[in-house]
Amino acid sequence: MFVEKVYIIVVMYIDLFLCISFYGPIWSYDDESAWPGGFCKKGGKRQSPINIQTNNVIKDFDRQFIKHGSLKFIGYENVLSSGLNNGHTIQFSTEGYTDMHPTITGGPLKYTYRLEQLHFHWLSEHSIDGVKFPMEIHFVHVRKDLNISEALNKRDGLAILAVFCNVQPDLNENQREASDEIMQHIPLLMRTGRRFSGAILNLRKLLSPKKNSYFSYLGSLTSPECNEVVVWIIFDNPIYISDDLYRLFGKVGIGRHNFRSQQKIKHHQVYQPPDAFITTPKAVIVVKDVYKHVTQFFQNITRQVRSTS
Ligand SMILES: *[C@@H]1O[C@H](CO)[C@@H](O)[C@H](O)[C@H]1NC(C)=O
Ligand SMILES: *[C@@H]1O[C@H](CO)[C@@H](O)[C@H](O)[C@H]1NC(C)=O
Numbered sequence: 001m002f003v004e005k006v007y008i009i010v011v012m013y014i015d016l017f018l019c020i021s022f023y024g025p026i027w028s029y030d031d032e033s034a035w036p037g038g039f040c041k042k043g044g045k046r047q048s049p050i051n052i053q054t055n056n057v058i059k060d061f062d063r064q065f066i067k068h069g070s071l072k073f074i075g076y077e078n079v080l081s082s083g084l085n086n087g088h089t090i091q092f093s094t095e096g097y098t099d100m101h102p103t104i105t106g107g108p109l110k111y112t113y114r115l116e117q118l119h120f121h122w123l124s125e126h127s128i129d130g131v132k133f134p135m136e137i138h139f140v141h142v143r144k145d146l147n148i149s150e151a152l153n154k155r156d157g158l159a160i161l162a163v164f165c166n167v168q169p170d171l172n173e174n175q176r177e178a179s180d181e182i183m184q185h186i187p188l189l190m191r192t193g194r195r196f197s198g199a200i201l202n203l204r205k206l207l208s209p210k211k212n213s214y215f216s217y218l219g220s221l222t223s224p225e226c227n228e229v230v231v232w233i234i235f236d237n238p239i240y241i242s243d244d245l246y247r248l249f250g251k252v253g254i255g256r257h258n259f260r261s262q263q264k265i266k267h268h269q270v271y272q273p274p275d276a277f278i279t280t281p282k283a284v285i286v287v288k289d290v291y292k293h294v295t296q297f298f299q300n301i302t303r304q305v306r307s308t309s
């Protein structure tokens with residue numbers, strides 16, 4: 001019983017702060033100037049979403065930001081989930097004992113983060129070199145050692161994975177996996193306030209095929225109250241969704257669209273793991289001189305590749 005009560009409180013906090021209201025939306029994508037929360041109104045220093053300008057991205061050979069090796073995903077396969085149309089998006093939340101929820105760590109993440117919910121934006125909120133995708137999925141994780149209200153006050157309290165989706169009419173078997181996983185659930189969530197529980201989802205099918213190729217920066221929530229507490233991890237390799245599924249999302253009752261306008265670049269610095277880093281054996285990384293030598297070597301290679309392409 002105790003565990004259940006704690007869980008309900010956590011759900012309420014998530015509902016409050018990520019604006020999943022039981023009573024319908026109190027803010028709208030049509031009028032961002034009326035969004036509640038100081039950061040949304042005045043604008044902070046690290047607001048999201050942004051356009052990622054790839055020639056300003058730092059390949060993190062020196063491990064300034066991406067300090068913790070490769071990303072490690074645990075338990076994304078059989079996730080007990082509930083679905084909800086909260087008036088802004090369709091959202092799947094993790095259910096049941098929190099110890100069973102999927103976790104992520106590594107890459108830019110110093111701590112372990114637990115998945116609370118995922119939701120969809122159509123069109124995408126982030127863009128790469130000015131190009132938006134038809135859809136962006138956000139996997140919202142909370143630092144495991146914090147409760148929600150603490151997490152919403154720490155610069156790295158949340159980790160949000162962003163996966164872009166491309167739309168294609170004809171998908172091969174692998175490309176169809178994501179659509180097949182969620183297609184049956186969407187018709188239950190067409191109107192605001194609709195919900196269901198007890199679905200088992202294989203969320204691995206909604207993750208990018210290349211899990212160690214991403215952009216990362218410190219930013220904010222993209223909905224009220226726009227807290228600057230998010231480690232963003234944005235995969236550059238999109239997944240695919242079917243044209244049918246995308247058309248279905250278009251009919252979901254959430255207003256005209258559900259993406260926040262892009263924010264001015266201020267204190268944002270976007271990093272990317274250098275490909276070399278991912279394949280460099282651990283033993284090399286701990287020996288500093290060897291590591292320096294190896295990074296220099298790969299920097300040289302990168303330079304050569306750049307100058308020949
Ligand atoms: C979160 O943790 C802080 C510090 O431990 C505590 O004061 C606060 O009451 C907690 N909040 C919730 C909602 O559990
Ligand atoms: C990298 O290139 C610099 C000069 O461009 C050279 O001095 C250095 O030895 C090279 N390092 C490696 C590891 O190849």
Ligand SMILES: [Zn+2]
Pocket residue numbers: 119121138222
């Ligand atoms: Zn989002």
